[in-house]
Amino acid sequence: MRTYRKIWGCMIVGLIAYLIAGILTFDIQKKKSNEKFPIFSWFLFADVPQKHHVRYTIKIYRADNVDLPQPLMFSEAALYSNPKSVSANKLIQDMGRAIEFHDDQWLQQAREVFEQNQIIRVQRYELIKLTYDPVERYQTGKMESDSIRFFEKGKE
Amino acid sequence: MKTMVFKKWREFFSGGTLHESEGSVFLRQRIQFSQIQTLIRAFYAAMVLHASFQLPEWESYLGRGKADPLWPVSWLSSVDQRSGILFILVLWLSGAVMAVVFTEKRWARGWAFLGFFFFAAFNNSFGKIGHSLHHWVLISFLLIFLPSCTQGRMGRQRVIQLFIAIQFLIGLTYTMAGIGKIGGIFLHLFNGEMSPLHPYAMSYIVAERLLQTNTDSLFGAWFVSHPYPTWIFLLGAFYLQFASLWFVARPVWHRAWAVGVALFHIFSYFTFTIIFPQSVFVLLLFFGASPFTPDRFKVREMIRSIPFIPRNLL
Numbered sequence: 514m515r516t517y518r519k520i521w522g523c524m525i526v527g528l529i530a531y532l533i534a535g536i537l538t539f540d541i542q543k544k545k546s547n548e549k550f551p552i553f554s555w556f557l558f559a560d561v562p563q564k565h566h567v568r569y570t571i572k573i574y575r576a577d578n579v580d581l582p583q584p585l586m587f588s589e590a591a592l593y594s595n596p597k598s599v600s601a602n603k604l605i606q607d608m609g610r611a612i613e614f615h616d617d618q619w620l621q622q623a624r625e626v627f628e629q630n631q632i633i634r635v636q637r638y639e640l641i642k643l644t645y646d647p648v649e650r651y652q653t654g655k656m657e658s659d660s661i662r663f664f665e666k667g668k669e
Numbered sequence: 670m671k672t673m674v675f676k677k678w679r680e681f682f683s684g685g686t687l688h689e690s691e692g693s694v695f696l697r698q699r700i701q702f703s704q705i706q707t708l709i710r711a712f713y714a715a716m717v718l719h720a721s722f723q724l725p726e727w728e729s730y731l732g733r734g735k736a737d738p739l740w741p742v743s744w745l746s747s748v749d750q751r752s753g754i755l756f757i758l759v760l761w762l763s764g765a766v767m768a769v770v771f772t773e774k775r776w777a778r779g780w781a782f783l784g785f786f787f788f789a790a791f792n793n794s795f796g797k798i799g800h801s802l803h804h805w806v807l808i809s810f811l812l813i814f815l816p817s818c819t820q821g822r823m824g825r826q827r828v829i830q831l832f833i834a835i836q837f838l839i840g841l842t843y844t845m846a847g848i849g850k851i852g853g854i855f856l857h858l859f860n861g862e863m864s865p866l867h868p869y870a871m872s873y874i875v876a877e878r879l880l881q882t883n884t885d886s887l888f889g890a891w892f893v894s895h896p897y898p899t900w901i902f903l904l905g906a907f908y909l910q911f912a913s914l915w916f917v918a919r920p921v922w923h924r925a926w927a928v929g930v931a932l933f934h935i936f937s938y939f940t941f942t943i944i945f946p947q948s949v950f951v952l953l954l955f956f957g958a959s960p961f962t963p964d965r966f967k968v969r970e971m972i973r974s975i976p977f978i979p980r981n982l983l
Contacts, residue, residue, distance in 0.1 A: 551803050
């Protein structure tokens, strides 16, 4: 009987510990994720995008060592990257947020992984900030864009 | 006579003779124990299948660019990355095979966990941590602690207890998802923003997700342009997720809850293009085939035990 209780006790403590550790990984300020794999808050889609939603994307100017006749938005750049990639999108958001929070180390880290895995053939691109109402943009394409910074691969 | 015929029909369709053993606690324990052993082996067999399906991707894994390694594979930065990745892939596949063959050996289960843990960590070391492999990592970790001695009532009971712990852990992750969504309501309301309680919330969530990933889904456009019916789905998903731990505590609900959450995942793919196949598998394996579910579908008992709904209303 004692052993049974001991095992149940350990299990309950373990579950509570996972719950607490998971919640602690949640970043309420929406800055940088504190996630420590495989501990996770499981707070998926807890956030509702608002009418003035901000998102970052990139515009490609140079790829395969040739200047493009027309700069390409990331969403249209299937030839040079995978615009559907969740990782690519996350890295672009990280770069935007790193600049917003003046975190150079974070920017450098995100940029390196992004350039070496997601836009291997791209040499020059611009980070852009988009502001939009998600439903309106989905239905009409309407949005506002602001240039944040130009990047050249391999250069600061 | 009528009752007899009905009983025979019910037995035929429920296909069970197991209920005959309900009188004996120890016999029931034996049956549950043997079902659990089969389920655990099936879990490792699925791991082999998963690892085998990834074989054509090995070349692409090996050729990946610079990683931002998560802590379990931080050693990748200090070795040749290609060799390190090859080591992880081999460890993963061989560990899964070993765990199917030697399920009762702790070293084999440890090997399977380590291989899968490293693979999942490596796969998430490129800027974004995905969560579809988390359940398998957590389950394979807990399975290491299966008792080595499963002889006798005590040994069998410990296996059953560990299995229950796994079920509760799975339920907890879904309840945490529900807690996050309820927390989101308060946070948005506190900031004077549109919260999930707003009928347009789901349309905004779907539109933003599809824009984010430059994709379209089967139901996406409909969801964006029909906020009210869509919102009902959102509230239903909140309930299903938040109440998960309570459903896990009610074996009579195991099958129905697992199918419900699996359908939620499948539906999420057709709406958000987010896919969690490993979680769907785990749900259907550990709850759809739950050894604790009554042999017969007890609708009345299920209705009486719906979480958070007072019994006098039912």
